Amino acid sequence: MNEVNAREKQAELLxxxxxxxxxxxxxxxxxxxxxxxxxxxxQLQIEDRQYIxxxxxxxxxxxxxxxxxxxxxxxxxxxxxxxxxxxxxxxEMDTDDAADVISELSDDKKKExxxxxxxxEHAKDIVDLLRYDEDxxxxxxxxxxxxxxxxxxVIRAVREMRRQxxxxxxxYSVYVVDDDQKLLGILSLKKLLTxxxxxxVNDVYNPKFRAVAVTDSAESVALDIQKxxxxxxxxxxxxxxxxxxxxxDDVIDVIREEAEKDYQLASGISQDVGIExxxxxLTRARLPWLLIGVAGSLVSSRILDGNLDAMEAxxxxxxxxxxxxxxxxNMGVQSSAIVVQALASGSMKRTLGQNLSKEVLIGIxxxxxxxxxxFAFSAIFYDNYLAAxxxxxSLFAVIVVAAxxxxxxxxxxxxxxxxxAIATGPFITTSNDVIGISIYFLVAKxxxxx
Amino acid sequence: MNEVNAREKQAELLxxxxxxxxxxxxxxxxxxxxxxxxxxxxQLQIEDRQYIxxxxxxxxxxxxxxxxxxxxxxxxxxxxxxxxxxxxxxxEMDTDDAADVISELSDDKKKExxxxxxxxEHAKDIVDLLRYDEDxxxxxxxxxxxxxxxxxxVIRAVREMRRQxxxxxxxYSVYVVDDDQKLLGILSLKKLLTxxxxxxVNDVYNPKFRAVAVTDSAESVALDIQKxxxxxxxxxxxxxxxxxxxxxDDVIDVIREEAEKDYQLASGISQDVGIExxxxxLTRARLPWLLIGVAGSLVSSRILDGNLDAMEAxxxxxxxxxxxxxxxxNMGVQSSAIVVQALASGSMKRTLGQNLSKEVLIGIxxxxxxxxxxFAFSAIFYDNYLAAxxxxxSLFAVIVVAAxxxxxxxxxxxxxxxxxAIATGPFITTSNDVIGISIYFLVAKxxxxx
Numbered sequence: 001m002n003e004v005n006a007r008e009k010q011a012e013l014l015x016x017x018x019x020x021x022x023x024x025x026x027x028x029x030x031x032x033x034x035x036x037x038x039x040x041x042x043q044l045q046i047e048d049r050q051y052i053x054x055x056x057x058x059x060x061x062x063x064x065x066x067x068x069x070x071x072x073x074x075x076x077x078x079x080x081x082x083x084x085x086x087x088x089x090x091x092e093m094d095t096d097d098a099a100d101v102i103s104e105l106s107d108d109k110k111k112e113x114x115x116x117x118x119x120x121e122h123a124k125d126i127v128d129l130l131r132y133d134e135d136x137x138x139x140x141x142x143x144x145x146x147x148x149x150x151x152x153x154v155i156r157a158v159r160e161m162r163r164q165x166x167x168x169x170x171x172y173s174v175y176v177v178d179d180d181q182k183l184l185g186i187l188s189l190k191k192l193l194t195x196x197x198x199x200x201v202n203d204v205y206n207p208k209f210r211a212v213a214v215t216d217s218a219e220s221v222a223l224d225i226q227k228x229x230x231x232x233x234x235x236x237x238x239x240x241x242x243x244x245x246x247x248x249d250d251v252i253d254v255i256r257e258e259a260e261k262d263y264q265l266a267s268g269i270s271q272d273v274g275i276e277x278x279x280x281x282l283t284r285a286r287l288p289w290l291l292i293g294v295a296g297s298l299v300s301s302r303i304l305d306g307n308l309d310a311m312e313a314x315x316x317x318x319x320x321x322x323x324x325x326x327x328x329x330n331m332g333v334q335s336s337a338i339v340v341q342a343l344a345s346g347s348m349k350r351t352l353g354q355n356l357s358k359e360v361l362i363g364i365x366x367x368x369x370x371x372x373x374x375f376a377f378s379a380i381f382y383d384n385y386l387a388a389x390x391x392x393x394s395l396f397a398v399i400v401v402a403a404x405x406x407x408x409x410x411x412x413x414x415x416x417x418x419x420x421a422i423a424t425g426p427f428i429t430t431s432n433d434v435i436g437i438s439i440y441f442l443v444a445k446x447x448x449x450x
Numbered sequence: 451m452n453e454v455n456a457r458e459k460q461a462e463l464l465x466x467x468x469x470x471x472x473x474x475x476x477x478x479x480x481x482x483x484x485x486x487x488x489x490x491x492x493q494l495q496i497e498d499r500q501y502i503x504x505x506x507x508x509x510x511x512x513x514x515x516x517x518x519x520x521x522x523x524x525x526x527x528x529x530x531x532x533x534x535x536x537x538x539x540x541x542e543m544d545t546d547d548a549a550d551v552i553s554e555l556s557d558d559k560k561k562e563x564x565x566x567x568x569x570x571e572h573a574k575d576i577v578d579l580l581r582y583d584e585d586x587x588x589x590x591x592x593x594x595x596x597x598x599x600x601x602x603x604v605i606r607a608v609r610e611m612r613r614q615x616x617x618x619x620x621x622y623s624v625y626v627v628d629d630d631q632k633l634l635g636i637l638s639l640k641k642l643l644t645x646x647x648x649x650x651v652n653d654v655y656n657p658k659f660r661a662v663a664v665t666d667s668a669e670s671v672a673l674d675i676q677k678x679x680x681x682x683x684x685x686x687x688x689x690x691x692x693x694x695x696x697x698x699d700d701v702i703d704v705i706r707e708e709a710e711k712d713y714q715l716a717s718g719i720s721q722d723v724g725i726e727x728x729x730x731x732l733t734r735a736r737l738p739w740l741l742i743g744v745a746g747s748l749v750s751s752r753i754l755d756g757n758l759d760a761m762e763a764x765x766x767x768x769x770x771x772x773x774x775x776x777x778x779x780n781m782g783v784q785s786s787a788i789v790v791q792a793l794a795s796g797s798m799k800r801t802l803g804q805n806l807s808k809e810v811l812i813g814i815x816x817x818x819x820x821x822x823x824x825f826a827f828s829a830i831f832y833d834n835y836l837a838a839x840x841x842x843x844s845l846f847a848v849i850v851v852a853a854x855x856x857x858x859x860x861x862x863x864x865x866x867x868x869x870x871a872i873a874t875g876p877f878i879t880t881s882n883d884v885i886g887i888s889i890y891f892l893v894a895k896x897x898x899x900x
Contacts, residue, residue, distance in 0.1 A: 259709030
C-alpha cells in the first residue's frame with residue numbers, strides 16, 4: 001500500500017469509527033495481526049481504542065492488549081470490570097502472559113480478577129506464576145507444555161499430547177518425566193512421528209537436554225538460550241521437577257531490553273523509558289544524570305578557580321579546556337563500552353591486568369596520534385611551542401588515564417554486583433572531565449613553571 | 451564445580467594436552483556443548499586448539515568452529531587443506547553456516563573448497579546461498595527445510611518429511627507448496643500427528659503464514675520475527691517460490707548486533723569490534739571518533755580565543771566553560787538516544803513536530819531545574835548575582851537548544867537513509883559543545899554588556 005492509499009484508508013477508518021460502523025471496521029481489520037492493530041492504536045483516541053476492542057472477538061482483543069505498552073494496556077483495562085478481565089481477557093491468554101497482565105493490576109483488582117477466573121486449573125497456574133520475581137526464570141516461564149511419562153508407549157504419548165495441546169498454538173517439544181514428575185529428557189515431535197506406536201517412551205527419548213532452574217535470573221536464561229541456540233527451555237525446581245517452559249520469543253524481549261538498557265544508561269537515561277512515555281517519566285529518567293554532570297562540572301569549576309593565576313599567565317591554556325574535557329570523556333566512554341559489552345554478552349575471558357595493558361596500549365597509540373594533531377594546530381595558530389607542547393603532553397596523559405579509568409570502573413562495579421553499564425554514561429564522562437582538568441593544570445604547572 | 455576445582459581441572463587438561471593424552475581429553479570433553487568448547491579455546495594456545503579439533507569427531511569439531519569468532523576460526527582453517535575443509539568440516543554444517551564459513555575464505559580457497567564438496571546437492575545449495583548479500587534474508591536463510599506438495603496425502607507427507615529431515619536436527623514446520631513450488635502455507639507437526647493418514651494435505655494446511663522476500667534486509671526480517679513472535683519464517687523469491695527458511699536463532703544474533711551497534715556508535719566506536727579484537731582494529735574503530743571530538747574542540751578553542759576579552763573582564767565565565775559544554779553534550783545525547791531507539795525498534799509513531807514540542811518541554815523542565823542549581827551554587831561561591839544569573843540563563847538556553855539539535859539530527863539522518871545511531875555518539879556531543887559555547891558567550895555579552 002503506498003502512502004496516499006494508506007492515508008485515505010486511515011481517513012475512512014476514522015469515519016467508520018465516528019459512525020460506529022462495526023461491519024466495515026471488522027472487515028477492514030479482518031486479517032490484521034494483533035501487533036499491527038496495536039500499532040494502529042497509537043494513532044487513535046482512547047474512545048476509539050475501546051470501541052475496537054469491544055467489537056473484536058475476545059481472543060483477538062486479548063492478543064491486542066498483550067501487544068500494547070503497559071501504560072496503554074492499563075488505561076484500557078481500567079475500563080473493564082474484574083469479571084470482564086477474568087472471563088473475556090485472561091481466559092484467552094497463556095499463563096505467562098496472564099500472570100504478567102494480572103501483576104500489573106492494583107492489589108484489590110488483582111484478587112478480584114483471580115477469584116473470577118472460571119477455569120480453576122488456569123487460575124492455579126497463574127497464581128503459581130505470580131509468586132516469582134519477573135526477572136527470574138519463574139517470572140518468564142509459562143505453564144503450557146506437553147508432559148508425558150517415560151512408562152507410556154508412543155500411541156498414548158501422542159493421544160496425551162493431543163489432549164494437553166488442545167489450547168496450545170504450537171508444540172515443539174514433548175517433555176518426558178518419571179512418576180515424580182522429575183524431568184528425564186525430551187522427545188521431539190519428529191521422533192514421535194517416526195517411531196512405531198507401541199514403542200515405550202523410555203526407549204526413545206533424548207536424555208541430553210538443557211534445563212534452567214526456576215530461580216535463575218532472566219538474564220542468564222537469555223544468555224543460555226542464545227549460547228546454545230535453543231527454541232525452548234524447560235524450567236525445573238530444586239528437586240528437578242518440571243514446572244514450566246520458556247520459549248525463545250519470551251527471551252528475545254529480555255535480550256533486546258538488556259541491550260537497550262545498556263545503551264540507555266550509556267546515554268544518561270536511568271530507567272527503561274521510550275519516546276511514548278510521559279514528559280514527567282522522561283524528565284525523571286534523565287534529570288539525575290544531568291545533575292551528576294552538573295555536579296561534576298561544579299567540581300571542575302572549583303579546580304579552574306584555583307588555577308586562574310596560571311590562566312592569566314598563559315591565556316592560551318583557557319582555549320583548550322573543552323578539548324581536554326571532551327577527549328577525556330570520549331576516551332573513557334569508549335573504554336568502558338568495550339568492557340561493558342564484553343561483560344553483558346558473556347564474552348569477557350580476560351583478567352583485569354590483560355584488559356588494562358591492552359587498553360593502555362590503545363590509549364598510548366590514540367594519545368600519540370591526537371597529541372600530534374593538537375601540537376600542529378596549536379603551534380601554527382599560537383606560535384608558542386612550549387605552550388603547544390604542554391597542551392599536547394597533557395592531552396596524551398589525559399587519554400591514557402581516561403583509558404585506565406574507563407576500563408577499571410566497570411570491572412570494579414561488576415565485582416561489587418552493580419550493573420557496570422551505569423559506569424558508561426555521564427558518570428564516566430563527568431569523572432574523566434574532572435580528572436582530565438586536574439591533570440591538565442598539573443602538567444601545565446610542571447612544564448611552564450607557573 | 452567451584453572455582454578451585456575448575457582451576458585444578460584446567461591444570462590437568464593442560465597436562466593432558468602436553469602429553470597428547472587423547473583418551474583423557476576426549477573423556478573430559480565428552481558431554482560438552484560446542485559453545486563451551488569454544489569458550490575453553492580462548493584460554494588455549496593455537497597448537498592446543500588444533501590438537502583438540504583434530505581428535506574430536508568431524509561433527510563436533512565443525513560445530514566448535516562455528517561457535518568461534520571469525521578471526522579464530524580463520525586461524526584454524528588456515529591449517530587445513532581445501533579437501534579437509536570440504537570433506538570434514540563443510541559437509542557437517544547446515545547450508546547457511548557452510549555458506550558463511552566459505553564466504554570468509556580467500557577467493558582461491560573458496561573455489562577449491564566448493565569443488566571438493568562431494569555431495570553435489572549440498573554444494574549447489576551453498577553456491578546458491580553465496581550469491582546473497584549477508585545483510586539480506588537470502589544471506590541469513592538456510593536450505594534445510596521440509597517441503598511437501600499440497601496434492602499429497604498425510605502418510606506420504608510424513609514419509610517425505612522423514613526422508614528430507616534425515617540430517618536435520620529439529621523440524622518445527624512443514625512447508626506446503628504447489629506444483630510450481632509456490633508456497634501455499636504451513637502444516638505444523640502437531641497437525642500432522644493428529645490428522646488421519648489419507649487426508650489430503652491441501653485440506654488441512656494453514657494458508658495463513660508470514661513469509662519474507664529473499665531480498666528483504668536482515669534487519670527487517672529481525673523486526674518481523676520479533677514483532678510477530680515467529681520461530682521460523684519461510685523465504686520466497688519474486689515468484690512466490692519457496693527458497694529457504696530463517697530460524698529465530700539466526701535472527702537473535704542480528705537483533706543483538708543491531709542493539710550493540712547502536713550502543714557502540716553512541717559510545718564512539720565505529721565498527722563492530724569487541725574486547726577480543728586486535729589493538730589495531732580497536733584503534734581504527736575508535737580514533738576517527740576521537741578525532742571528530744578533537745576537531746570540534748579546536749573549533750571551540752577558536753570561539754574561546756575570540757572571547758578572551760570577555761573572560762578577562764569577568765573571569766568567572768571561564769569557570770563554567772566545562773559545565774556548559776558537558777551539559778549541552780549530555781542533553782543532546784539523551785534526546786538523540788530516545789529518538790534512535792524509537793526508530794530502531796520501529797516504535798516511532800510521531801511526527802518531527804510532535805517529538806520536537808515534547809523534547810523542548812522536557813528541555814525547559816530540565817533546564818529550569820539545572821539553572822536553579824547553578825544559580826544557587828554560583829551566587830553563593832562568587833557573590834556576583836548578575837554573573838550568576840547570566841551563567842544560569844545561558845545554561846537554560848543551551849539545554850533547550852541541545853534538546854532540539856539532539857531530536858532533529860537523527861530524524862534528519864533517517865530521512866536521508868543514513869543510520870541515525872551515528873548521531874548519538876561524539877558527533878552530537880561535539881556539535882553541542884561548539885553550539886553551547888557559542889550561546890554561552892552570546893548570552894554573556896548581551897546580559898553583561900561586555
